[in-house]
Amino acid sequence: MDKEIEQGYNEILESLRKRSLWILHYCTGCGAIELPPTMTSRYDMGRFGIVPFVTPRQSDILIVTGYVNIKTLRRIITSYEQMLDPKYVIGFGSCSINGGIYWDSHSVIKKLDSYMPVDLYIAGCMPRPEAIIHSFKHLMELIDTGKADGYRRYKENYDFYRKNQRKVLGKWR
Amino acid sequence: MEIERLNQVIRGTVEVKRKQRVDIIVDNADIVSALHSLKLFGFNQLTLVTAVDWIEEQQFEVVYVLYSNAQKVVAIVKARIPRENPEIETIEDLYPNANKYEVELTEMFGIKVRGNPDSGKPFLLENWHDLPPMRKDFDSIKYATEHYEARHRKENND
Amino acid sequence: MTKEYELNIGPNHPGIPGNFSLHLELEGDTIVKANGDSGYLHRAFGKLMEHRLYLQNVALIPRICVIEPDINEAVYAMAIEELMGVKIPERAKYIRTIILEAARVNAYLFGLGIFAAATLGLYTLMQWAVGDRDYMIDLFASLTGARIYHMFIWPGGVRRDLPPKFEEDILDWVKFIKDKLPDYDAVFFKNSMFLHRTKGLATITKEEALSMGVTGPNLKATGVAQDVRKDEPYAAYPYLDFEIPTMTEGDAWARTIIRRLELELSLNLIEQAVKKMPKGPVWTKMPNPFKWYVPRGDAYARVESSGGEYGFYFVSDGGAKPYRVYVRGASMPHMYPLAEKLLIGQKLSDAPQILGSLNICPPEIDR
Numbered sequence: 001m002d003k004e005i006e007q008g009y010n011e012i013l014e015s016l017r018k019r020s021l022w023i024l025h026y027c028t029g030c031g032a033i034e035l036p037p038t039m040t041s042r043y044d045m046g047r048f049g050i051v052p053f054v055t056p057r058q059s060d061i062l063i064v065t066g067y068v069n070i071k072t073l074r075r076i077i078t079s080y081e082q083m084l085d086p087k088y089v090i091g092f093g094s095c096s097i098n099g100g101i102y103w104d105s106h107s108v109i110k111k112l113d114s115y116m117p118v119d120l121y122i123a124g125c126m127p128r129p130e131a132i133i134h135s136f137k138h139l140m141e142l143i144d145t146g147k148a149d150g151y152r153r154y155k156e157n158y159d160f161y162r163k164n165q166r167k168v169l170g171k172w173r
Numbered sequence: 174m175e176i177e178r179l180n181q182v183i184r185g186t187v188e189v190k191r192k193q194r195v196d197i198i199v200d201n202a203d204i205v206s207a208l209h210s211l212k213l214f215g216f217n218q219l220t221l222v223t224a225v226d227w228i229e230e231q232q233f234e235v236v237y238v239l240y241s242n243a244q245k246v247v248a249i250v251k252a253r254i255p256r257e258n259p260e261i262e263t264i265e266d267l268y269p270n271a272n273k274y275e276v277e278l279t280e281m282f283g284i285k286v287r288g289n290p291d292s293g294k295p296f297l298l299e300n301w302h303d304l305p306p307m308r309k310d311f312d313s314i315k316y317a318t319e320h321y322e323a324r325h326r327k328e329n330n331d
Numbered sequence: 332m333t334k335e336y337e338l339n340i341g342p343n344h345p346g347i348p349g350n351f352s353l354h355l356e357l358e359g360d361t362i363v364k365a366n367g368d369s370g371y372l373h374r375a376f377g378k379l380m381e382h383r384l385y386l387q388n389v390a391l392i393p394r395i396c397v398i399e400p401d402i403n404e405a406v407y408a409m410a411i412e413e414l415m416g417v418k419i420p421e422r423a424k425y426i427r428t429i430i431l432e433a434a435r436v437n438a439y440l441f442g443l444g445i446f447a448a449a450t451l452g453l454y455t456l457m458q459w460a461v462g463d464r465d466y467m468i469d470l471f472a473s474l475t476g477a478r479i480y481h482m483f484i485w486p487g488g489v490r491r492d493l494p495p496k497f498e499e500d501i502l503d504w505v506k507f508i509k510d511k512l513p514d515y516d517a518v519f520f521k522n523s524m525f526l527h528r529t530k531g532l533a534t535i536t537k538e539e540a541l542s543m544g545v546t547g548p549n550l551k552a553t554g555v556a557q558d559v560r561k562d563e564p565y566a567a568y569p570y571l572d573f574e575i576p577t578m579t580e581g582d583a584w585a586r587t588i589i590r591r592l593e594l595e596l597s598l599n600l601i602e603q604a605v606k607k608m609p610k611g612p613v614w615t616k617m618p619n620p621f622k623w624y625v626p627r628g629d630a631y632a633r634v635e636s637s638g639g640e641y642g643f644y645f646v647s648d649g650g651a652k653p654y655r656v657y658v659r660g661a662s663m664p665h666m667y668p669l670a671e672k673l674l675i676g677q678k679l680s681d682a683p684q685i686l687g688s689l690n691i692c693p694p695e696i697d698r
Binding site: 220240268272307314 | 377542544546562640659697
Binding site for chain 3: 024025026027028029030032033034036037039040041042052054056067069071072075079101102104105106107108125126128
């Protein structure tokens with residue numbers, strides 16, 4: 001009986017969560033140029049309850065916009081760990097998927113999901129605002145069906161992520 | 174002031190490459206004095222400082238690009254320095270914005286800048302323990318393959 | 332008795348324009364010392380370009396600066412053309428001018444919108460300006476197939492001719508933005524909040540600006556009419572009739588108003604260029620693109636970007652790939668040492684306005 005109540009409670013929570021997704025305002029790469037058009041009058045993602053927010057503590061989504069320099073990687077991991085559960089990560093653009101055009105750069109990582117759990121990738125350079133909105137709708141579906149469980153995976157496989165992070169960042173804490 | 178008169182004030186080779194471009198090749202020891210004369214001559218803005226790694230000749234070429242606001246001429250000052258223990262003198266007191274360009278030079282090429290208090294401090298890189306990355310003998314493809322995990326195509330078919 | 336303390340702002344901070352951070356030493360609310368910390372966007376373009384063929388680099392370089400990518404393509408093409416001695420057709424010059432000016436307008440609209448919203452809380456201008464910019468992005472998409480990275484200007488000219496009706500469409504857009512300017516003025520440039528928070532803030536003099544290598548709108552705001560478009564005309568600028576706007580105040584207000592005037596100038600230049608554009612070819616035929624052998628030598632090509640002078644120092648050793656490329660971003664002297672000096676003695680709450688008014692673009696510093 002308790003389990004059923006808990007499940008129902010969670011379902012209600014998830015359906016509320018997906019309607020107010022707050023993005024952490026952190027422009028990690030060049031993909032940040034397509035976010036203002038998505039936010040402003042033309043595409044207006046406020047329609048879906050998605051707004052940018054300044055502090056990690058109050059944000060739900062971390063959008064990693066494009067390439068991730070190792071210096072930035074340290075900061076996004078810190079920001080990600082500061083965010084409260086449930087939290088979701090969107091890898092934005094080809095560079096976060098496989099390094100993209102910077103595959104041979106000495107300061108850009110190639111595969112974001114080795115270092116932090118990624119719920120969703122958007123392909124393209126740049127992804128268009130339509131693609132961003134589509135990805136948010138897809139994320140809402142994932143949240144609804146309970147598949148956006150990156151934050152749980154991060155806790156379960158913490159050693160794996162920590163090992164990979166240490167490999168590129170050194171012993172940083 | 175005529176650009177052709179530059180020959181008289183600078184110890185080095187002055188070549189007018191085309192309209193609004195002057196190439197000046199100076200000796201390693203004359204860099205600061207040449208830039209000093211150029212500043213008096215009217216080249217009041219420093220556009221950039223960088224280096225080129227001529228690895229076959231075992232030399233670095235330090236390049237200063239200056240701009241004269243009044244004469245609308247770009248001067249490219251070049252000097253060759255040996256690749257072993259490269260060192261140059263700072264020009265921060267002549268051009269205040271040279272500081273970070275020189276810091277970058279130290280970081281990316283390992284060229285020490287005497288008199289620059291920030292030379293050797295990290296600027297763009299963090300925790301860097303390898304060769305200075307812009308040198309020709311630093312293989313960034315090898316470094317990236319060794320350090321950063323790549324995604325293999327097969328993974329996507331799962 | 333106030334105590335000194337240290338404060339890190341950024342990189343995750345909306346008042347910081349982009350991904351870089353500031354390390355401040357404060358005495359109460361007053362900044363005593365400011366140190367910038369860059370490198371969050373470092374990708375080492377100089378190194379990446381050494382690995383790629385000249386043609387492959389055409390796709391790589393627009394990614395240096397995302398706000399105004401076309402200047403990179405233009406400056407790369409200009410450096411190669413200078414070394415190879417290629418002359419580009421007249422029509423290509425005009426098309427380049429139109430694209431560069433449209434990109435400049437886009438950069439100003441975007442920059443002013445973000446400046447108004449993120450530092451002053453005036454979100455209306457951001458809603459309008461960024462939304463209006465999007466119509467030009469649509470035109471870019473119809474011209475080049477991409478919204479942001481166009482890869483349209485390349486050595487020898489431009490990739491293809493303008494699509495039908497493009498000239499009318501861009502004139503319509505110019506007229507649309509011109510009609511919008513009074514609205515922008517009312518909501519932002521004459522807004523008392525903007526005036527109060529920027530007038531007399533962080534003033535620089537002409538001599539300081541010149542000695543620090545400051546260029547672009549930040550220099551024009553101190554009264555120096557220095558502009559690469561006039562001083563060393565490239566593309567079709569020699570054929571166009573324009574005056575460089577200047578102001579004498581040199582404060583944050585003047586730096587913002589200059590960008591507003593430049594916006595108007597760019598719109599006028601687009602109109603002129605579209606009307607004067609001749610018919611003809613758009614590309615000087617170059618040999619097989621996989622065998623572009625650029626003769627040994629070096630060149631410094633420069634253009635005027637929305638931030639200031641933007642240039643490539645380009646060295647070729649005669650091979651199939653560039654030997655060394657150094658990207659000179661306009662923001663480098665604006666951040667180091669100008670912003671670091673301007674912040675000293677200012678209040679902490681004014682720091683975002685100062686950085687925003689300098690129009691600093693971090694990817695240009697980091698590359």
